[in-house]
Every structure is written in C-alpha cells, then in structure tokens.
Amino acid sequence: MTIAGMNHFTVLTDDVAKTVRFYGDVLDLVAGERPNFDFPGAWLYAEGRAILHIVGGRAREALKPGVIDHIAFSARGLAATLARLAAHNVEHICRQQVGSGVWQVFFFDPNGARVELDFAADESADA
DSSP states (O other): OOOOOOOOEEEEOSOHHHHHHHHHHHHOOEEEOOOOOSSOEEEEEETTEEEEEEEOSOOGGGOOOOSOOOEEEEOSOHHHHHHHHHHTTOOOEEEEOTTTOOEEEEEEOTTSOEEEEEEOTTOOSOO
C-alpha cells in the first residue's frame, strides 16, 4: 500500500448552512455534488476535489472531543486571505515559521474546528 495524500476532512455541525457559508466566504470553497445520504450535509470543493465534508444534525454539545488538533490546507494569496479574514471579522493569528519561512494562518470555524492555512515563504503578508 502507498498513501498518496490526504483525501478530505469532515466537520460535524448542527448548522450546515452556516458552516458552508463560512468556508465559502472565507476560503472560497464551493459546495458541489454529494451522494444522497440519509443525513444533512454538504461536500465543499477546491480545484475540482471534494476536500471538506460537512455532516449536519449533530449538536456540538453531544460531540465528544477527539484527538485531531486542527485541519490544514495549502494555500496561495496570503495578503488577500488576511484581508478576507478581516473583512469577515474572523480572528486569526499569522506567523512565519523560523527556518522554513512558511507562513501559517490559524483561526476557528463556527463549529470550533481549528483551521490552519499554509503559504509559501516567498509570499508577502502586506497588501
């Protein structure tokens, strides 16, 4: 067996529409085709791939904490992303790794999932 990469992440929510809107507004993910499951949800796409599955009908209070700390996406357009986060009033932390120079942006989605965006070291945080 060979692992070829990550296929998708799943976010559990009690508000599918709000979660889809957040990832659409903030990360430009687009809702697309999804199998006809017997529970509410959505699949969000980037560059033609369903990378984020939203599963609805689960109240946050009923969820037990797991071992996953955060979900991370490779991204492009650091300055525009920072402007978009500010425009949507999303609190975030932006830092540049010592050594590699990779830019990391951290924030939380409406369900409390911690999201990391990684940008190339040669990008600029200035608009």
